[in-house]
Amino acid sequence: MIMKGQKRKHPPEEVDVSDRSSPMWESQRQFVFSVSLNKYHHSQGLPEPSLRRSVLIANTLRQVSLEAFAAPSVDMEASPPPCSSSSGLLESVFTAKHHPAETFSNSHSALVSCPTVSLNGLSYCAPASNAHMSVKDEDEDWGSISTDSDFSLSAVISSILTALDSTIDGSSQAAPRTPLRSLENLPAPTDGGVGWVKQGFRGYGGGWEQQEEGRARESSTELMRCSYLSELTVEDLFQDIDSSLLEMDMGVLGLLGSGGGCPTGDDLLRYLPPFSSSPSHPFSLSLNQNLKCLPSLSSFGPLSSSSSSPTCLSSPPFSSQNHGLDLEHLMEILVES
C-alpha cells in the first residue's frame, strides 16, 4: 500500500545484506527505512493497530537505523555516509510531508532531521529549505557534513527512532476520538496522571522540574510509553505507575519545558492536564504560553483553540503551511539550545 503522493519507488529486490558495500544494500536499506516510517505513520491513524505488527515494524526500523551507522567506512565508499543516513532521514521527512493527514509524521520527521542538523553544527534551517529539494538532491547538500558527527548523530537518531517505535503500536492518539475525554471527569491530579498514562504521556508532571537528560532520549521515553500504554486498562495503569518512573518522567518534561527544549515535550505539556491548577480546568493552557502545538497531538482536540502558538492545530488534517512553521520553529529551538 503506497500512500498517495508518495513517489512510488520500485522496491529494490533482495540482495545479500551481508554485503554492505553493495550499493543495492544501501538503496534497500533506505527503502526499508522509508517504508517502515510510513507504516508507522499509517498506524498512527489506526484506532488500534496490531501490537505484533507494530513491534515488528519498530524492530525493523531500529535495525535499519543501527545498521546504517554500524559501518560508516563502508558507507563512505558507496556514498557520503552522512548523506546516506541523513538523506534517508530527510527522505522520510519529505515523504512524510506528502501526507498532510498524518499529522504526527511531520513532527517526528522534523525531530529526526533536526538533531541531524544541529549536531552537525549547521546553522541553517535545513528541512525548511530542503522541502523544495527533490529527494535525490539532498545528497549534495549533506556533502559538507563531517563524518566526525556520525556517531553522535547515530546515537541521537536511534534514540529518536526508538521514540518513533514506541508510538507505532496500540496508540490511539491520532484518532479523532480523544480517549482523554473519558478521563476528564476523573479528579485531578492523580487522574490527570492516569489520564496521561492512558495516553502514554507519563511525563505529565515533568514540566515543573528541571533535569538534564538527553532530550532525544526523553522524547523517546515519552513516545515509547504512549503507544504501548494506550492499551492499558485503568487498573493496569494504577498498578504500573510507581514513583521512580514518575520521577524520571517528570525529569523528561522538565528538560523539555526549559528553554523551549524539544518541541515534542512542549507539545506534551500543552495537552497535559495542569498538575497544579484547579480540577475544573483539566486542560488549562496557562502553564507555558510558549508551548508549541505539535500536529501529532492535535487529536486531543479542543486544547488548541486558546493557544498562543500559531502552529497549533485542532484537527488531524495538517496544512503544509503549518509544516513549514513547525519545522522552522523546531530548528530554531534546537539551534539555540
Place this chain on the structure above:
Amino acid sequence: MGEDTDATPTLNHRGFLPDHNYVTEADIISTVEFNHTGELLATGDKGGRVVIFQREPESKTEPFSQGEYNVYSTFQSHEPEFDYLKSLEIEEKINKIRWLPQQNAAHFLLSTNDKTIKLWKVSERDKRPEGYNLKDEEGRIKDLSTVTSLQVPVLMPMDLMVEVSPRRVFANAHTYHVNSISVNSDYQTYMSADDLRINLWHLDITDRSFNIVDIKPANMEDLTEVITAAEFHPHHCNLFVYSSSKGTLRLCDMREAALCDKHSKLFEEPEDPSARSFFSEIISSVSDVKFSHSGRYLLTRDYLTAKVWDLNMESKPLETYQVHDYLRSKLCSLYENDCIFDKFECAWNGSDSVIMTGAYNNFFRMFDRNTKRDVTLEASRESSKPRAVLKPRRVCAAGGKRRKDDISVDSLDFTKKILHTAWHPNENIIAIAATNNLYIFQDKLNSEMH
C-alpha cells in the same frame, strides 16, 4: 505424494452475491476447527458468527460414498463491543474456536474474539413431550373441570432442532488481543493467550483466571517481542508451549512455578548469518504452533517455512519445509504491501505423517514427512468441480522455464491467501478457508497415500 483429493461441493454457506468479486468483509472466515471425532466442523468469521457443519453418516446404499458436511447450526457468537474507557471498538471477529472433548450428548466449544472467550453448548432436540394433563396441544391451560383422567406425557419425535446456548462468558481478563485458546487435556482448564500474557482458566469459573505467563516489560519502550500462539500439550496437562514474534518457542511446565515466565525449554534455530536481511526478524516470527497428536513433535509456521521440532531437541528443528521460498526475493514488496505480516496456520494429519499449511493465490501445500514429497494444490471454484480430482500446481520463478499450467511468481494473487486450514483428526479430510469460502476436500478411497 500420490494423494488424489476429491473436491466435495464447495460449501459457501454465506448466501453470497452472484458477483464473486464482491466479498462482504463480515463473511471472511477467520478460523476453522474440527471437533475431536471429526463429525463436526466449526468455522468462525469476521462478523462474529459461528457456523457448524456436521458430517452426514455414510449412506448404506452406497457404502463407498463418504459423508458430506452440511450446515448443522449457525449462531452469532460475538457482537461488536465498545470499550468506553479507551474509546475503541472491540472487533467481533472470531479469532479461534476450540472444541471440548465430548462427554455427553451435547457438544461444547470455546470461541474467542480479541477480548472475550465464550463457552457454547450445542445440543440437539429431536423429541418433545406430548400429552400434558394441564396444558392442551397449543399450550393453553386446560379447564380443570374437563380433565377426567390422568395421562403420562410421552416423547414423540419431532424435527431435529439444534439449540445453541452460551454457558459461560470469560471476560475482562485480557488487555491485549487474544490470539490463541487451548483446552487442557485435563478437560477442566484451558488457557487464553494475548500478545503479552497467558491466562489459565477453569471452565466452570468465569470471574477469575490465573496469569501464568507475562512478558510485558516494566518499561514498554523495552518491548521487542510478543506472544503469537500458545497450545497445551495433548497429553501432559502441565506442559504448554508458546511462540514469539522473534521465532522462539518456549515450553513451560506449570509444576515448576505459578508464573511460567521462565521456560523449561527454549526452541530456537540460530540465525544463518549469510541469509540475514532486513526482514530476518519479521519472517522468523512464528504465526502458528501445533503439537503433534503424539505429543512428541511441534509444528511451527513462520512466513516462508514450516518446521517440525522434536521436543527433545532445542537447538534446531528436526525438519524444515520451504512453503514458498520463491517469495524470499520479494520480501521488500511484501513488506510494503503488508503481506509479510500475514499469519498462516498449519496442521498435522491424524497420524502425524503429513503436515499442511496455506499460501497465496489460494494455494495450500502438504508435505509428507516420510517420503519427503510435497504437493501444491489450489482451492478455487474453477479448479474444484465437485468430485473432481485436484490437480497439483507449480509456481515457477519469474522468467524461468515454464511448463503448462505453471504459474509465475509475479502472477500470484496476494489477496487470495489461505490462512486457516484444518485436518480431520482421523481421516484424510481437510477444510480450507479461502477468504469467504470454505472448501472441504476428501481423499479418494483408493489413494495410495500412507
